[in-house]
Amino acid sequence: MDGRFLNRVAVSALLSVTVMAGALIAARSIVPDTAPVTPVFRLPNVQTVPVAPFLARANSAHGGQLVRRICAQCHSLAVGGESAGPVLVDVTGRNIASLPGYAYSAALRQHSGQVWDDQGLSDWLMSPARYAAGTRMSFAGLSDVQDRADVIVFLHTLRTPSPTSTTGVAQ
Ligand code: HEC
Known part of the structure; x- marks a missing residue:
């Protein structure tokens, strides 16, 4: 060479x-x-499913079972409870990622300024990772829209008791 x-x-x-x-x-x-203006195809199950018709026939008791079995692993259902996730009392109608003292992920904070309405909750619970990529809520999601509606209707019942009311927060 x-x-x-x-x-x-x-x-x-x-x-x-x-x-x-x-x-x-x-x-x-x-x-x-x-890139094309509109995606050529969509992955299945990514589209938002309107939850309103399912709310109309939702079963709050079944939602409560799901919440206690699944969500309560990470969420407290009573104010003052310590958990990995933010307290779910009064979550419906609350601003997203707004609970004082809870360290939300940057992913969820990107949605702050919006309110947790029923459709938003349904989209979030369908797939937290798709709703807020990088969220710390490591939960695959509830694929059945009726299950989501049941859960949302139950979440509406998780209210801070008013001073005059004798019925407390559902446990
Ligand atoms: C593995 C633990 C875990 C499970 C199971 C779980 N979550 Fe979460 N959840 C979290 C964490 C952690 C956060 C905070 C997410 C973040 O900051 O990205 C969160 C956030 C939320 C929020 C946003 C609250 C706010 O203040 O903006 C809602 C609503 C919520 N979860 C509802 C539910 C419901 C309903 C279920 C059951 C179907 C559930 N979660 C199951 C851990 C969990």
Whole structure:
């Protein structure tokens, strides 16, 4: 292997890189690199499902069972309870990520300024990770829209008791 041979190898390597770069530049200028305005296809189950018709026939008792079984692992259902997630009392109608003293993820804080209405809760509970990518709520989601409606109707019953009321917060 003499110097001239190595030289030839170096020159041919340089030449092929130059040709490839030239081809890439030419290809880019002929075919513009733009995304379509509307997605060509949608992944299943990503679209928002209107929850209102399911709320109309929702079963709060069933929602309560789901909440106690699933959500209560991470959420307190009574004010003052300590949990990994924010307290769910009064969550319906509350501003998103607004509970004082709770360290929300940046992902959920991106939605602050909006209110937890029924449709928002349904979208969130369908897939927290899709609603707020990077959320700390590591829960896959409730895929059944009727289950979500049942849960939401139950969440409406989790209210701070008014001073005059004798019925407390559902446990
Ligand atoms: C594995 C634990 C876990 C489970 C299970 C879980 N959550 Fe959460 N949840 C969290 C955490 C943590 C947050 C805070 C998320 C963040 O800051 O990104 C949260 C946030 C929320 C919020 C936003 C509250 C606010 O103040 O903005 C709602 C509403 C909520 N969860 C409802 C539910 C419901 C309803 C269920 C049951 C179907 C549930 N979660 C199940 C951990 C959980």
